[in-house]
Amino acid sequence: MVSSSKVTRIGHIDCPGGGQVWVDGNVLHVGHMRPPSGTSLYDVSDPRNPRLLAEIRVPPGWHSHKVRARDGLMIVNHERFGKDGPAEFGGGIAIYDTTDPARPRQIGKWMTAGKGVHRYDFDGRYAYLSPTAEGFVGNIVLILDLKDPARPEEVGRWWIPGQNVGAGETYPWEDYVPPRCHHPLRMGDRLYVSYWHHGLYILDISDMSRPRAIAHANTSASFPHPTHTCLPVPGTLRGRRVMVVADEDVAKLYPAAPAFAWVYDITEERLPVPIATIRVPGADPDGAPQPPMSGCHQPSERFTGSVIPFAWFAQGLQIFDIADPFAPRRVGHYLPDPAPGAERASSNDVTIDDRGLIYLVDRIRGVEILETSLF
Numbered sequence: 001m002v003s004s005s006k007v008t009r010i011g012h013i014d015c016p017g018g019g020q021v022w023v024d025g026n027v028l029h030v031g032h033m034r035p036p037s038g039t040s041l042y043d044v045s046d047p048r049n050p051r052l053l054a055e056i057r058v059p060p061g062w063h064s065h066k067v068r069a070r071d072g073l074m075i076v077n078h079e080r081f082g083k084d085g086p087a088e089f090g091g092g093i094a095i096y097d098t099t100d101p102a103r104p105r106q107i108g109k110w111m112t113a114g115k116g117v118h119r120y121d122f123d124g125r126y127a128y129l130s131p132t133a134e135g136f137v138g139n140i141v142l143i144l145d146l147k148d149p150a151r152p153e154e155v156g157r158w159w160i161p162g163q164n165v166g167a168g169e170t171y172p173w174e175d176y177v178p179p180r181c182h183h184p185l186r187m188g189d190r191l192y193v194s195y196w197h198h199g200l201y202i203l204d205i206s207d208m209s210r211p212r213a214i215a216h217a218n219t220s221a222s223f224p225h226p227t228h229t230c231l232p233v234p235g236t237l238r239g240r241r242v243m244v245v246a247d248e249d250v251a252k253l254y255p256a257a258p259a260f261a262w263v264y265d266i267t268e269e270r271l272p273v274p275i276a277t278i279r280v281p282g283a284d285p286d287g288a289p290q291p292p293m294s295g296c297h298q299p300s301e302r303f304t305g306s307v308i309p310f311a312w313f314a315q316g317l318q319i320f321d322i323a324d325p326f327a328p329r330r331v332g333h334y335l336p337d338p339a340p341g342a343e344r345a346s347s348n349d350v351t352i353d354d355r356g357l358i359y360l361v362d363r364i365r366g367v368e369i370l371e372t373s374l375f
Contacts, residue, residue, distance in 0.1 A: 002345075006332035007317065007358070011047045011369030015040055017339070017346075018361035019065025020119070023353040024074075027053070027101045031067035031076060033348075033363050035085070038064035039076050041101045047357055047369045053102040061085015064094070068122040072099035073149055075127055078109075079116035091116020093127065095149045110144060110152040119183035121301075122146075126155065126208070128184040128191060133157070135166020139181040141193055143208050158203055158211035160195070177253070182228055185301065190269075192230035192243060197221070197253065200230045200245060202269055217272045219262070224253035231299050232266070233322070237306060241267045242325045244278070249295035249313055257284045258295025261310065263325045278328045280315045293346060300350045300358075304375040307331065309358055311347040317360050319374055332374050339364035 015030060016037040022029045026045040032038060038058040043051040056076070058064045063081035067074065074096040078089065095108040114132030118139060121128040127144040140159040144152045160179045162172050173179065180196040184203070191203040191211065199218025203211045220226065228248035233241070243266050249259035261278035283295060293313040300309045306323040316335035322328045338344050339362050348363035358370040 002316075002335040002337060004334045006374055007319070007334035007370050007372045009334070009336075009368055010357075010371050011044075011050055013042060013050050013367040013369070015365070015367060017364040018348060018367065019063075019363065020067055020349045021351050021359045021361045021367060022067050022069055023351060023359060024069040024071070024098075027069070027098070028359060028367070029067045029069050029074060030361060030367060031065045033063060033065050035060050035063055035081065039067050039074075039104075041098065041104065043101070044353070044357075044369065050369065054104050056096075056104060059085050059089050062089050062091075062116075066117075066119050068120065068127075069098060070122060070124040072097065073124070073146070074098045074104065075120070075122050075146075077117040077120065079118060091132065093117050093120070093129065093144075093152075095146065095152065097149075108150040108152060121183065121185045123186060126186075127152075128186055130181040130183045136163045137165055137171060138163055138179040141181050141184050141191065141203065141211060143205070143211070156205070156207075156209045156211050158213070160198060177251075182226070185230060185232065187232040187234065190232070192232050194227045194230045194245075196226040197251075198227075200227050200272070202266070202272070215266075215270050215272055217264070217274075219247070219274070221253050223247065223259075224256045225249060225259035225295075226251050228296075229298055229301075231301065231308075233306070237323060237325045240265050240325060241269070242275075242322070243272065244299055244308060244322065246296050246299050246310070248297055250292045252292065255289035257287045258290050260284075260296050261299065263322060263328060265325070276326050276328055278310075278320050278322075280312055280318050280333075281330060283312075283315055297347070298349050300352055302352050304352070304356065307374050309350045309352065311350040311360060313346055313348070314344045316345045316347045317350060317358065317368075317370065319372070321374075332372055334360070334368070334370055336360070336362070336366075336368055339366055
């Protein structure tokens, strides 16, 4: 362990690198980065001695690096990963019955054209996806009803006008990065949608069959990193409604200092306004360009109060308190040793469970199980 503050490691899982971690009950779900590893399920009832329950594999040319689960239903993504492997496997999501987590049973698959599905949200009934789709350039927003998980049904979809070239829309981005929905997150009747180098959107989904954009903001290309996650904060902080927006430290439009996160005031949701930045002290000493994956990646989509853990790539776990949204404070961190063969950490995703334990996955190898008194 390189350094730590107010965070203690209590367990470790030696497993292939992961793209996402999620806990449902006492089961940790790990979506792995590279085939043949797809999804692994671990019993973390005793977090000091996690126990492998099941492994799901995927064929070459595809990966299944995202996972969400709730009440015995697990959703994993299928996305093209390279050019090899069976085309008939197909991109989309696979749906599993995990009421017996030692024996996950696939009960459905929703397939889409093109590369497949990237990241998504799931509330137990509806999945909010970021698929490629027939006739569209890049990924779009799609809402899927899993009332009958064996027969998922599309409810609605949304895209930036110009993406639907198959329907004759004029494509206006020939000299820019193609649009790409990274993933939507739901709170109430809103979807908070990250759209890569095309910024962020807030969608009204009070009528799910007709999502409607009510706001848009973009810090690119002034800040050349793509918008990765738009995380709304329940309630208010200092009387304001806020949203944390993480840029990902990859796919830079030009060489630049490491990516960071923003705090947006969305009290007037039609006009999101950035009011603060969230930065790791010392990670950007002089504003000079640094290699990709030096900076921000992903906040925990589960958090407690105003304290939010982040997976910060080479900076490991970073924990911030945004009780004062105008002045976020770093309150803890944990920088793990690099994975075997790696030069530095590559913390890719983080989540917490009902006990307040933190699960931090490295994209190269391993999951750290951590505890803190900060929540």
